[in-house]
Amino acid sequence: MMRRDELHINVPNPFRCPISMDVMRSPVSLSTGVTYDRSSIQHWLDAGHDTCPATMQILQSKDFVPNLNLRRLINLWAQSHGPISPASSPTLSDQQLRGLVQYLANENEKFNQNLFNSLSKMVDFAKSKDENRRFLANFNGFVPAVVGVLNREGVEIEVLEMVMRLLDLIASQNGVVEQLHQLITKSNRNCLSSIQLVLQSGSLSSKIESARVLGSIALDADSKRLIAEKEGLLTVLNDLLTSDTDRSLHDVVVSCLVSLSVTRSVKSELVRFGLVQFITETLSNPDVSVSLAEKAMKLLSKIATCAEGRSEISGEPKCVAAVAERLMKGSMAATEDGVAVLWSVCCMVGDKRARECVGKSNGVAKILLVMQSGYGEGHFMRRMCGDLMKVLSVGLGMGLSYDTMTKHIMPC
Structure with missing residues (x-):
């Protein structure tokens, strides 16, 4: 055959x-x-x-x-x-790629069939095998030439989508993310506007690719702040979560927001968008992927570090219950994020409704398991678990005391 x-x-x-x-x-x-x-x-x-x-x-x-x-x-x-x-296996010689790089570097090109076809051929070449992606990533001037297309004004959306697809394909190659970080966040500021346009008006696949690239280039505090402060970008990312039902898209967008949530102003804005409600629905849904649930928990733990976030979480009983229910059902990092959220609303805010929700969701037993399983080995995590046990046992009339040094639970 x-x-x-x-x-x-x-x-x-x-x-x-x-x-x-x-x-x-x-x-x-x-x-x-x-x-x-x-x-x-x-x-x-x-x-x-x-x-x-x-x-x-x-x-x-x-x-x-x-x-x-x-x-x-x-x-x-x-x-x-x-x-x-x-389905022909695409090939590219050094001479051909050199010609394509020079062609892409022509700043007068906004949209024509040749420009679109050139990018399309490179995408097909990159999709074929990892060896091809390495060839493109390591070719002198290739990445700057492709990013340069993003930096032009008035480029048609079809061309921008092809650029983002190509960048997403080669982003995993050594040194590419660092190049993209430098080119997009340090030099070519108009690139963020082009990426935002694809996130807003592109196809589903190009939105996923763009969110993935955007998250990958947020490598330090300065770049994260620059991206997050791009006018309208956070609104577009939030709209992708609230107006689109595709969970693959949700996964990469939440991951991107986790990377960008470094300042109080960003976290506060996410709260105003109603993101706590989205996270609540995600954590409460047993059918969501483990990856999406854990990223949603991570984002919630970041939101809980600002006063607006803690207030919003406290006012959403289903959110607290969903967090308590998720404890010990995923990775150690996700469980620690959940403990941090519960500590924020039960201990920092001292919200009685939140403590009651944790109690009704069997949260006390979950926190005991966290301590006894070794999840809370870190000093801060151990302290948060101890604080939670104290406020929960008093609030629920359980008469328990907790020795943070021995990890034993004893009746008072």
């Missing part, structure tokens, strides 16, 4: 245009000896360039000569292979 990949047609590199990456229909050669498809190179020259895209040599003449021999070879090859399969 023939394997699926044996049905793919590998297009010889010399038959592809270095700009569009499509099989050339009308190959023409410049004075540098490099051959392009006529429509692609004509568009390049019409944009005012006087260089060869692949070599960057100054052109002595902008005239080009039809490459009849190559055209004949392409026709013979096409006749013997039939229509080119969309």
Whole structure:
């Protein structure tokens, strides 16, 4: 039986245009000896360039000569292979990628089919295998050229979506996130506006890719603050949680918000958006993924560090109950986040309703398990568990005392 990949047609590199990456229909050669498809190179020259895209040599003449021999070879090859399969394994040579990088660096390009096709071909190439993604990530000038498209004003949404898809594909390669961090947050401030546009108006997949890239470049306090303070960006991220039901999107957006929640003003704004209600619904839903539930718990623990957040959580009994119910049902980090939330509302705020909700949700037994299982080995976590046991036992009339040194629970 023939394997699926044996049905793919590998297009010889010399038959592809270095700009569009499509099989050339009308190959023409410049004075540098490099051959392009006529429509692609004509568009390049019409944009005012006087260089060869692949070599960057100054052109002595902008005239080009039809490459009849190559055209004949392409026709013979096409006749013997039939229509080119969309599943053909994409290839890129150094020369072709150099031409594409120079083409992307043309700041006059906003949207045309060649620009879109060039990015699309690179996306297909990157999707093919990890080796291709490394090749792109390590190619000199590639990442800056792609990010440069984001930095232009008036670029069509279809092109921006393709850029974000490409950046998401290569973001896991060594050094790429650091480059993106530098290029997007330090130099090209308009990039955030382009990413925001994709988050607002792009397809579902491009929204997920954009949120993932956005979260990855928030590497330090300055970049997190810069991103979070981008006008309208937090509103767009919140809208994705409240107006869209896709949980994969929720997962990456919540992760992004966790990264951005470093200042009191950001946390307060998230509270005003009604994010506590979204987190409550997420934690109360038994069908959500473990990943989403734990990220929601992490975000809630961050919100609970500001007064507005603690007040909102205290006023939402279902939220406190959901947190108590989730204790010991996930990772150690998620359980510690849950304990921190309960400590904030039961001990810092001293909210009686919150203590009652914890008691009704079997929270006392859960906190005992946390202590006895070794979750609370850290000094602050051990102190929070002890404080919780004291206020809960008194509030519920259980007559318990807690020795923070021995971890024993004893009747008073």
